[in-house]
Amino acid sequence: MPKEKMKKDNPEIKEQKAHEATCECKENETCDCKDEKDKNKKRIKDLDEIIVKQKSEVEHWKNEYYRAYADTKNLRSILEKEHAEALKYRAVGFVEELLPVLDSFQTALSNEPVNPELKNYLVGFQYIYRNLVGVLENEGVVEIAPKIGDKFSAYEMNAVDTTEAEGEENLVTKIYRNGYKLHNRLIRPAMVSVSKNKTTNQEENTNNVAQGDA
Numbered sequence: 001m002p003k004e005k006m007k008k009d010n011p012e013i014k015e016q017k018a019h020e021a022t023c024e025c026k027e028n029e030t031c032d033c034k035d036e037k038d039k040n041k042k043r044i045k046d047l048d049e050i051i052v053k054q055k056s057e058v059e060h061w062k063n064e065y066y067r068a069y070a071d072t073k074n075l076r077s078i079l080e081k082e083h084a085e086a087l088k089y090r091a092v093g094f095v096e097e098l099l100p101v102l103d104s105f106q107t108a109l110s111n112e113p114v115n116p117e118l119k120n121y122l123v124g125f126q127y128i129y130r131n132l133v134g135v136l137e138n139e140g141v142v143e144i145a146p147k148i149g150d151k152f153s154a155y156e157m158n159a160v161d162t163t164e165a166e167g168e169e170n171l172v173t174k175i176y177r178n179g180y181k182l183h184n185r186l187i188r189p190a191m192v193s194v195s196k197n198k199t200t201n202q203e204e205n206t207n208n209v210a211q212g213d214a
Contacts, residue, residue, distance in 0.1 A: 091182060098132075141187075158192070164195070169195055
C-alpha cells in the first residue's frame with residue numbers, strides 16, 4: 001500500500017486536518033486548542049518555578065549540613081583537647097599540697113649534721129626524698145633547682161631580695177626554696193636572692209639629693 005494512502009487513512013491525521021479545516025480562531029481569539037496550549041505553558045512555567053525553588057532549598061540545606069558538620073568537628077576537637085589538658089594537669093592540686101613536705105625535706109637535707117646518728121637519719125631522709133621526687137617526675141613534675149651563680153630567670157624564679165656584689169648583676173646568690181612545674185605549667189617559682197652592683201658613695205649622694213628635692 002502506498003505511504004500517501006496510509007497517511008490519509010490515519011485517523012489522528014484526519015482528525016487534525018478536520019480541526020484545522022473547521023477551526024477559525026485567530027491569534028487574538030481563543031478556542032479550545034489555544035486554551036489547552038496556554039494551560040500547558042502555565043503548567044510548565046509553574047513546574048519550572050517549583051524546580052528552581054526546590055533546587056534552591058536543596059542547596060540551602062546542603063550548606064547547612066556542611067556548616068553543622070564543620071561546627072561539630074570543631075567542637076569535638078576542642079573537647080578532646082580540653083580532656084587531654086585535664087588529664088595532663090590532673091595532679092596540679094596534689095603537687096601543690098605536697099609543696100610544704102618537699103620544702104621540709106629540702107631544709108633538712110641542706111644542713112649537714114655533725115652527729116653520726118643524725119647522719120644515718122639523713123641517709124634515710126635522702127632515700128625517701130629521692131623516691132618521692134621520682135614518683136612526681138613520673139607524673140610530669142619537674143623540680144626547678146637553681147644553683148648559686150646561675151642567671152636569674154624571671155619565668156622560673158622569684159627574686160625575694162637582692163645582694164650587692166662585684167661583677168655581673170642578676171645572678172643567683174642564695175636559694176630559699178626550689179620551684180616546681182608540671183609539664184609546661186609553672187606551679188611555683190624558685191625563691192632566690194639575686195646580685196646587684198654595689199652602690200657608690202656618689203650614687204648614694206645623688207639619690208639623697210633627689211629624695212630631698214622631692
